[in-house]
Amino acid sequence: MSEFHTLSWSAVAEAYPMVVDDVTPDRIDWHELGERVIDDFTRKAPLQVRDNTTLGKAETLLKTAKARYACVLNSNDELIGVVALRDFHSRKAVQLGQQTHTPWHDVLVSELMTPLRQLPQVEVSRARRARIGDLAATLQASGRDFIVLHNDGKVAGLVSSLRIAQLTGESVNVYHTASSFAEILTAVNHSDTRD
Template sequence: MSEFKKMNTVKLENVYSLCDHYDSQPLTLYSSALKVVTDFTRRAPQMILKDVDIDHALFMMVNGHVRSKLVIDHDDTFLGVVNSRDLTGRKVLSIAQKRNQARSDLTVEDVMTSKNDLHALPFSLVKEAKIGDVLETLKEIGQQHVLLVSKNGGLRGMISASDIARALHIPVNIIQKAHSFKEIFAIIHGHEEMLA
């Protein structure tokens, strides 16, 4: 028997309006960046082991309603980030073909973005920043999210473009940036593994 109980729902037939926002100001690009931080001191980060196969990883993300996870090894060492696009895009097929492997044999480690290719901001800097500053940073680095590091160098949190879009109710489009001809070719042809 469960220790939790089902709550009784109510009908909506006599509800015609939304509640007023008396207790909070709507978020804007000028709001504190802290409003869109996933702070790992308040909410445990979404993590996944490096050797989980990509189909199981995608199943976990879809059913957990998350778009990205931190990748760790069996000693809880941080290795990188994987997002749902990594698990479903052309990158997967390209890597499988290059290695002469079945797509289903690939693991999270095979398609993740290594921590060496990720960007981070000091948490102290984000405390003083606006949401617009973070959005501009994401556009400049051409990545969907930026990690936050604490003074002692540990991972403190993350801010993603999708979190900003959801919070502000605006579309956010981050274009991957290329810094060399090789990167331009890889982005155009969907060969992201060439960038590793």
């Protein structure tokens, strides 16, 4: 440490104005091309988890990767669903643990994910040419937070409501629809509360 010297310093000021440029990202418009909001898996692979991964492990993976969702794969490496990080502590996740008498962190991702068959699926070239507002309208009409994009029978990417909100600064108001008898029953029993 003998080669280093102490800097002259003081502790007089209680506050200083920040000299930081505005770091607010430029917002994009809903009329711009959909390619601006596509998570293109040919450019960057998505986070992937197996269907038998526990919520505890999957949550750790998502947070470590700073990802908002993960693609859920079966044992044949086929996409079978998508699970969003924000769903991990939702009412549905808690109910799954209670119904199966399983601690939350031991519930399987396959029980919480949105199955592929429930997600709107669009040809990637159509999504690229569509306007962002068209993609948002598709999410709203489907009642889902994701659009799966495919090309030649393979998954090519996703569009998520959160990504659109992040880039446009406007929320996509997705009103989730019940897709099973159990979800309908839960919705009726808890009609006075919302997630």
